[in-house]
Amino acid sequence: MRKKIVAGNWKMNKTYSEAVPLLYEIKDLLFKSKKAESVIKIIAPPSLYIHDFYETTKGLKNLFVGAQNCSYEESGAYTGEVSATMLKSVGAAYIIIGHSERRSYFKETAEELKKKTEITLKHGLTPIFCIGETMEKRQANEHFKIVEAQITDSLFHLSPADFQKIVLAYEPVWAIGTGLTATTAQAQEMHHHIRSLVEKKYGNAVSSEISILYGGSCNEKNAAELFACPDVDGGLIGGAALKAKEFIEIIHSFPA
Ligand code: 13P
Numbered sequence: 226m227r228k229k230i231v232a233g234n235w236k237m238n239k240t241y242s243e244a245v246p247l248l249y250e251i252k253d254l255l256f257k258s259k260k261a262e263s264v265i266k267i268i269a270p271p272s273l274y275i276h277d278f279y280e281t282t283k284g285l286k287n288l289f290v291g292a293q294n295c296s297y298e299e300s301g302a303y304t305g306e307v308s309a310t311m312l313k314s315v316g317a318a319y320i321i322i323g324h325s326e327r328r329s330y331f332k333e334t335a336e337e338l339k340k341k342t343e344i345t346l347k348h349g350l351t352p353i354f355c356i357g358e359t360m361e362k363r364q365a366n367e368h369f370k371i372v373e374a375q376i377t378d379s380l381f382h383l384s385p386a387d388f389q390k391i392v393l394a395y396e397p398v399w400a401i402g403t404g405l406t407a408t409t410a411q412a413q414e415m416h417h418h419i420r421s422l423v424e425k426k427y428g429n430a431v432s433s434e435i436s437i438l439y440g441g442s443c444n445e446k447n448a449a450e451l452f453a454c455p456d457v458d459g460g461l462i463g464g465a466a467l468k469a470k471e472f473i474e475i476i477h478s479f480p481a
Contacts, residue, residue: 228436229452230392230459231476232267232353233466234293234321244274248281250469255285261476264459267291267319267353268466272307279316291319291353294327297340309341309348320345321461323355323379325398335378342379346387353392353461354380355440356419360399368397369418376422385427393419393437394461400441402463409450412439416456445474452479 239247251268255261269291270278279290296306312320322345323338338354345352356375358368372395380388395415397407407415416437424432439451440461451457459479465471 227434227458228265228392229263229479230265230267230436230438231472232269232291232319232321232392232394232438232459232461233472234324234440234461234463235268235270235466236293236326236463237271238467239270241274244270245277245281247467247469248278251472252282252285254469254473255288255476258473258477261473262286264476264479265289266476269293269319269321272312272317275312275317276315289318290316291321292317293321293324295320295322295341295345297337297344299344309344309350313348313350317350319351319353319392321353321355321394323375325355325357325396325401329398335375338379339382342383342391346383346390351390351392353394353438355394355396355461357396357398357401357441363397363399368415372415372419373422376419381426385431388423388427389431389434391435393435394440395419395437396440396461398441402442404442406442406447406451407439409454412451412457413454416454420456443475445471445478448475448478449480 266288272292275290282288292312295309300308322341327333342352356372358371362368362371400406420432436458438459438461439457443460443462444465
């Protein structure tokens with residue numbers, strides 16, 4: 226059975242005094258929700274809040290804390306960087322890798338993302354690996370090719386045992402923070418394409434078990450129809466993850 230996952234990527238939002246009450250609000254709503262228990266819930270705040278968030282959410286079923294990035298180096302003289310082992314030591318269980326904002330603003334390359342994925346797996350953390358095309362590439366009908374290259378270049382060197390530990394997140398760049406969402410047909414088509422690529426490379430046992438999340442203006446209004454798509458296993462949520470009620474409603478949006 227594929228895992229159902231809703232991950233909240235808080236990005237660079239909320240000061241500490243704003244973040245803590247929001248987390249408590251989410252926690253209270255989750256405590257009251259039986260329906261949310263079976264869903265894997267991940268909250269990825271700015272990394273300096275991870276330890277607090279981990280301590281505060283201990284005991285909540287299937288709730289994990291994640292990081293939004295990590296260094297591809299183990300440790301040492303890399304000023305400003307945070308390593309996978311440091312993130313693990315303060316309670317992170319997942320690391321978002323290759324988000325389009327990191328690819329575009331911080332010029333992260335396929336080779337760097339490959340190393341980040343490797344180091345994350347090496348230390349027993351789960352990568353949430355992001356892929357997705359720009360509007361320009363979609364309009365040029367190159368979206369399938371782009372996504373295939375992103376997966377091939379950074380992930381297809383992995384052994385089947387390692388690859389199956391990864392969570393994939395399809396985030397069309399044109400849908401991130403824009404209010405534009407992929408239609409269910411577009412999301413399903415791409416998720417199916419991604420699963421087929423994985424099947425071709427690693428076989429059905431791996432492809433049928435890997436979770437592929439949708440991200441890009443996913444909210445409490447459109448989550449149910451997106452999560453009803455056969456190849457969509459949940460969401461990677463930006464803006465709507467910063468509102469407790471909306472985030473819980475998204476978690477409640479899986480088909481029964
Ligand atoms: P929005 O949900 O704000 O569009 O952001 C999506 C995202 O980038 C999650 O990683």
